[in-house]
Amino acid sequence: MATPKTPDSTRRSERSRRAIFDASLELIGEVGYDKLTIEGIAARAGVGKQTIYRWWPSKAAVLLDAFLADAGDEEIELPDTGDLAADLKAVLRASVDEFNNPAFEAPYRALAVAGANDPELSEQFVTRLQETGYQAYVNRLRHAQEAGAIAADADPRIATEMLLGPFFQRWLMRSLPLTHDFTDTLVDMLMRALAPR
Amino acid sequence: MATPKTPDSTRRSERSRRAIFDASLELIGEVGYDKLTIEGIAARAGVGKQTIYRWWPSKAAVLLDAFLADAGDEEIELPDTGDLAADLKAVLRASVDEFNNPAFEAPYRALAVAGANDPELSEQFVTRLQETGYQAYVNRLRHAQEAGAIAADADPRIATEMLLGPFFQRWLMRSLPLTHDFTDTLVDMLMRALAPR
Amino acid sequence: MATPKTPDSTRRSERSRRAIFDASLELIGEVGYDKLTIEGIAARAGVGKQTIYRWWPSKAAVLLDAFLADAGDEEIELPDTGDLAADLKAVLRASVDEFNNPAFEAPYRALAVAGANDPELSEQFVTRLQETGYQAYVNRLRHAQEAGAIAADADPRIATEMLLGPFFQRWLMRSLPLTHDFTDTLVDMLMRALAPR
Amino acid sequence: MATPKTPDSTRRSERSRRAIFDASLELIGEVGYDKLTIEGIAARAGVGKQTIYRWWPSKAAVLLDAFLADAGDEEIELPDTGDLAADLKAVLRASVDEFNNPAFEAPYRALAVAGANDPELSEQFVTRLQETGYQAYVNRLRHAQEAGAIAADADPRIATEMLLGPFFQRWLMRSLPLTHDFTDTLVDMLMRALAPR
DNA sequence: GCCTAACCGAGACGGTACGTCTCGTCTTTAC
DNA sequence: GTAAAGACGAGACGTACCGTCTCGGTTAGGC
Numbered sequence: 144m145a146t147p148k149t150p151d152s153t154r155r156s157e158r159s160r161r162a163i164f165d166a167s168l169e170l171i172g173e174v175g176y177d178k179l180t181i182e183g184i185a186a187r188a189g190v191g192k193q194t195i196y197r198w199w200p201s202k203a204a205v206l207l208d209a210f211l212a213d214a215g216d217e218e219i220e221l222p223d224t225g226d227l228a229a230d231l232k233a234v235l236r237a238s239v240d241e242f243n244n245p246a247f248e249a250p251y252r253a254l255a256v257a258g259a260n261d262p263e264l265s266e267q268f269v270t271r272l273q274e275t276g277y278q279a280y281v282n283r284l285r286h287a288q289e290a291g292a293i294a295a296d297a298d299p300r301i302a303t304e305m306l307l308g309p310f311f312q313r314w315l316m317r318s319l320p321l322t323h324d325f326t327d328t329l330v331d332m333l334m335r336a337l338a339p340r
Numbered sequence: 341m342a343t344p345k346t347p348d349s350t351r352r353s354e355r356s357r358r359a360i361f362d363a364s365l366e367l368i369g370e371v372g373y374d375k376l377t378i379e380g381i382a383a384r385a386g387v388g389k390q391t392i393y394r395w396w397p398s399k400a401a402v403l404l405d406a407f408l409a410d411a412g413d414e415e416i417e418l419p420d421t422g423d424l425a426a427d428l429k430a431v432l433r434a435s436v437d438e439f440n441n442p443a444f445e446a447p448y449r450a451l452a453v454a455g456a457n458d459p460e461l462s463e464q465f466v467t468r469l470q471e472t473g474y475q476a477y478v479n480r481l482r483h484a485q486e487a488g489a490i491a492a493d494a495d496p497r498i499a500t501e502m503l504l505g506p507f508f509q510r511w512l513m514r515s516l517p518l519t520h521d522f523t524d525t526l527v528d529m530l531m532r533a534l535a536p537r
Numbered sequence: 538m539a540t541p542k543t544p545d546s547t548r549r550s551e552r553s554r555r556a557i558f559d560a561s562l563e564l565i566g567e568v569g570y571d572k573l574t575i576e577g578i579a580a581r582a583g584v585g586k587q588t589i590y591r592w593w594p595s596k597a598a599v600l601l602d603a604f605l606a607d608a609g610d611e612e613i614e615l616p617d618t619g620d621l622a623a624d625l626k627a628v629l630r631a632s633v634d635e636f637n638n639p640a641f642e643a644p645y646r647a648l649a650v651a652g653a654n655d656p657e658l659s660e661q662f663v664t665r666l667q668e669t670g671y672q673a674y675v676n677r678l679r680h681a682q683e684a685g686a687i688a689a690d691a692d693p694r695i696a697t698e699m700l701l702g703p704f705f706q707r708w709l710m711r712s713l714p715l716t717h718d719f720t721d722t723l724v725d726m727l728m729r730a731l732a733p734r
Numbered sequence: 735m736a737t738p739k740t741p742d743s744t745r746r747s748e749r750s751r752r753a754i755f756d757a758s759l760e761l762i763g764e765v766g767y768d769k770l771t772i773e774g775i776a777a778r779a780g781v782g783k784q785t786i787y788r789w790w791p792s793k794a795a796v797l798l799d800a801f802l803a804d805a806g807d808e809e810i811e812l813p814d815t816g817d818l819a820a821d822l823k824a825v826l827r828a829s830v831d832e833f834n835n836p837a838f839e840a841p842y843r844a845l846a847v848a849g850a851n852d853p854e855l856s857e858q859f860v861t862r863l864q865e866t867g868y869q870a871y872v873n874r875l876r877h878a879q880e881a882g883a884i885a886a887d888a889d890p891r892i893a894t895e896m897l898l899g900p901f902f903q904r905w906l907m908r909s910l911p912l913t914h915d916f917t918d919t920l921v922d923m924l925m926r927a928l929a930p931r
Numbered sequence: 932g933c934c935t936a937a938c939c940g941a942g943a944c945g946g947t948a949c950g951t952c953t954c955g956t957c958t959t960t961a962c
Numbered sequence: 963g964t965a966a967a968g969a970c971g972a973g974a975c976g977t978a979c980c981g982t983c984t985c986g987g988t989t990a991g992g993c
Contacts (some may be wrong), residue, residue, distance in 0.1 A: 177457060180953060191966045256456045259512050260374060269515045301525050308506030314454050317468045328498050336533035351943055379974055388945040548937055571851060585940045589987055652766060653847045653906050663909045695919050702899030709850050712860045722892050730927035745969055773948055782971040
C-alpha cells in the first residue's frame with residue numbers, strides 16, 4: 144500500500160477502506176480530478192474526514208491505492224507466440240482500447256497528472272503502475288533477443304520506450320488520436336530498428 | 341494569443357498585461373503550479389483580480405500566454421548540416437539541457453499538466469507550444485527523405501514521435517533521468533529504423 | 538439643489554439628469570436602498586458612471602435630489618378651519634396614508650436611514666425634507682396660540698415633536714401599525730396638554 | 735439570542751463567540767456601521783469568516799447579539815418615588831446622557847438604522863432592545879394610574895410614545911440637540927395631558 | 932460657421948468585500 | 963475506544979461595486 148503511516152494497524156476498518164476506494168473511483172469519473180475533494184470522498188463514503196487523513200497524505204494517494212486495489216499489483220506477462228511483431232501489435236491494440244475506455248482512463252490520467260506535478264507521487268505512480276507494464280515489454284524483447292530474433296546490441300529498455308513513449312504521449316496530451324493503425328506503425332518502425340544485422 | 345475575449349480591445353493596459361506575465365512566471369518558479377493563485381498573481385503584479393478575470397478564463401490560460409510572450413511564437417528550424425544523425429543529436433542535447441533547467445521546466449511542466457487535465461487547454465498547449473517543435477523535426481526529416489538519406493516509405497511524423505515521445509515521457513513522469521546519452525541512443529535507434537533499404 | 542459642484546453649468550445635460558432621477562426612484566423601489574448602486578443607476582439611466590460622480594457625491598445625494606425633484610421644495614401650509622384638533626387629525630390622517638404608500642415610503646425611508654447614518658446627510662434630510670413639514674405644524678399651533686385656543690406658555694415646537702415623533706417612530710421602526718386611530722389619539726392627548734388654563 | 739440557526743449546538747466555540755462580539759463592538763466604534771465588515775470582524779477576532787457566516791445571517795445580526803450580550807436581556811424597572819414627574823425626568827436625563835455617549839450610541843444607532851432598512855431585523859430590534867425600555871415606562875404609568883395620580887382614561891402606551899418618540903427622533907435624525915431641558919419639558923407637557931380630570 | 936472646450940457614453944483599471952468552498956486540524960458525541 | 967460528525971482558522975474562489983481614469987464622439991458657445 145502507498146500508506147506511509149502505520150500500515151500494520153489492525154484497528155483499521157476494512158469496511159471504511161473499501162467505501163473510500165469505491166467513493167474515490169466513482170467521484171473521479173463523475174467530477175474529474177480537480178473537483179475531487181477529500182470532503183466529497185468522505186461524504187460519499189459515509190466516513191469522517193479524519194479517517195481519510197489518518198491513513199493517506201493526499202487525495203492522489205487515496206486514488207492510487209483505490210486504483211491498485213481494483214487493478215491488482217500482479218505481474219504482467221506479454222504473449223510469446225514466436226512472432227514478436229504480432230505479439231506487440233496485439234498487446235498494443237488491447238492497450239489502445241483500454242486507454243480509450245473512460246472508466247479506465249479517468250483515474251489513470253488523474254494519477255499520471257498528479258504524478259507529473261508531484262515528484263514524490265510520480266515515483267509511486269511510475270514504480271507501482273507504469274513500470275509493471277514496461278517491464279513486460281522489456282522481458283518479451285529480451286526473450287526475442289536471446290532467441291536471436293532481434294539485434295544483440297539493441298537496448299530492450301530503449302526499444303520499449305520508443306513504443307510506449309509515443310503511445311503515452313498521444314494519449315496524455317491528446318495530440319493525435321490513439322488508434323490501432325498508429326500502434327501497428329510504431330511496431331513496424333521498431334522492428335526495422337531492431338532487425339539483426 | 342489564447343485570450344478568447346475581445347483580444348482586439350484597444351483599451352487594454354499593456355503595462356498590466358506585462359506585469360501579470362512577469363508575476364506569473366516568477367510565482368510559478370517560487371511556489372509551483374498548485375499553489376499558484378489568481379489572487380497571488382494579481383497581488384504580485386499590482387493589479388486588480390478583475391483585470392485577470394476579464395482577459396483570461398483560468399490561471400492556466402494566463403500562464404500559457406505568459407510563457408508564449410517570453411518564448412515567442414516564431415517558427416523553429418532545425419540545423420541541416422547534411423548529417424541527419426548529428427543534427428538530431430545536437431538539437432536533442434540542447435533540449436535535454438533546456439528541460440533540465442528549472443526556469444524553463446517549471447512553467448512548461450505546469451502547462452503540460454494543466455493540458456493533460458483539461459481537453460480545451462491541451463489543444464492550446466499542443467498546437468501553440470508543442471506542435472511548433474514537432475513540425476521542425478518533421479520538416480528536417482522530410483528534407484532528408486527528399487535527399488534520399490532515409491527510407492522513402494517512412495513516416496516522418498511517426499519517426500518524430502518515436503524520438504520526442506520517449507523524451508517527453510521521461511521528463512514528465514521522471515521515470516528515468518533525461519541525459520545526452522539517452523537522446524543519442526534514441527537517435528541511433530531511429531537511424532536504423534529509417535535506413536534506406 | 539444638493540449638488541455642491543458647479544450647479545450653474547449650462548453645459549449639463551438635462552436629459553441625463555432626468556434619466557438618473559427616474560432610474561434612482563425606480564430602482565429604490567425595486568431593490569431597496571442597500572442594493573441600490575451607482576453602477577445600477579448609470580446602467581438603467583443609460584448614462585456613464587462619471588456623469589453621476591461628476592454631479593453628486595453619493596447615492597444618497599442623488600436620491601435626495603431625485604426625491605425633491607418629484608416632491609418639490611414648496612412651502613407647505615396646514616388648513617386652518619378654526620378647529621385645531623380637527624385640522625391636525627385631518628392632516629395626520631393624510632400623512633398616515635402617504636407613509637403607508639410604498640411608492641412614497643421607499644425613497645423617503647431610504648433617505649431617513651441614510652441620514653441617520655451620515656451626519657452630513659442628515660442635515661440635508663432634516664432641513665430640506667423634514668423641517669418643511671414640522672414648520673407647518675409649528676405655524677398652525679402658533680396661530681392657535683395667538684387666537685388663545687391653546688395655552689400661552691406651551692412651546693409649539695415641542696408640541697409638534699410630541700405629535701410627529703411618535704408618528705415617525707412607529708413608521709420608521711415598524712414598532713406598531715400606523716393608523717388613523719393612532720394619530721387621532723395622539724391629537725386628543727396633545728389637546729389636553731395644550732388646553733388653556 | 736438572534737441566531738436563527740441551531741442555537742442549541744453544544745459544539746459551538748464560546749471563545750470564538752466572545753471574540754466576535756468584542757471585535758464587533760470595537761470596530762463599530764472605530765469605523766462605523768457602513769465600514770464594518772464581516773471580514774474585518776473575523777480578522778480582528780482571529781476567527782475564520784465561515785465561523786461568522788455559520789451562526790449569523792448578517793453583520794446586523796452579529797451586532798445585535800453582541801450588543802445584547804453586553805446589555806443583557808434583563809427586565810428593566812423605573813424608580814417609583816411616588817412623584818411620577820420627577821421619576822420620569824430622572825430616568826430620561828440618564829437616557830439623554832447614555833445616548834450622548836459614543837460607546838453606547840454607535841452600536842445602538844447602527845442597529846436602529848439596520849432595523850429601519852430591514853423589516854426582519856427591525857422586529858428583532860424592537861422586541862429585544864426597544865420594547866424592554868418602553869414596557870418599563872408603560873408599567874410605571876399604569877402604577878400611577880392605579881394610584882389615581884393620572885387620568886383613568888389615558889393610554890399608558892400612547893403616553894410613553896409621546897415621551898420616547900420625540901426623544902428617539904431627535905437623537906436619530908439629529909434634528910435638534912438632546913438635552914435635559916428637552917426631556918424635562920416633554921415630561922411637563924405629558925403631565926398636563928395626563929392630569930386627572 | 933468654425934473651434935475648442937466641456938460633457939457625454941462607455942468601460943478598463945486598482946481595490947475591497949462579498950458569501951462560498953475546501954483545506955487540514957481539533958473536539959465532541961454516540962455507539 | 964474508535965470513528966462519525968462537524969466546528970474551527972485559514973485562505974482562494976469568482977463576482978459585484980467602488981471611485982478614478984482614459985478614451986473617442988457629440989454638442990454648444992465664443993470668436
